[in-house]
Amino acid sequence: MKTYIPKEEDIAREWYVIDAKDMVLGRLATQIANKLRGKDKAMFTPHVDTGDFVVVLNADKIKVTGNKLEQKNYYKHTNHPGGLKSRTLKVMLEKKPDVVIQTAVRGMLPKNRLGRQMIKKLKVYAGTDHPHTAQQPKNMEF
Secondary structure, eight states, X not given: OOOOOOOGGGOOOXXXXXXXXXXXXXXXXXXXXXXXXXXXXXXXXXXXXXXXXXXXXXXXXXXXOTTHHXXXXXXXXXXXXXXXXXXXXXXXXXXXXXXXXXXXXHTTSOSSHHHHHHHTTEEEOSSSOOSOGGGOOEEOOO
């Protein structure tokens, strides 16, 4: 009996649309990460990218529990001395709501070349419009 390893031509990638309005950030990110990795498919293999494409809409309307809007910080360094910058989640949702979801999902993917390949299949938009209608994405409900 040989172990089945999916080949690139065997993988059928689909497109899914998720409306993130009034969804909790962490719970949404886990579902997206599972779709991107392909863990819901029978042919899932940890070292092969078998996942699907995910389009997230209304990224600016997500919800968080507790006091995370004021207490959760996002850090960035400018690579200059004293260049550590921090923003709260509330400020990030106003300025760059797509980065909030991408950062949460990226933390749930593998930390290697495979994870960098998977995060490219995530498309996040603040509004309800997206340029991926030609791919005929399916609605994904939780």
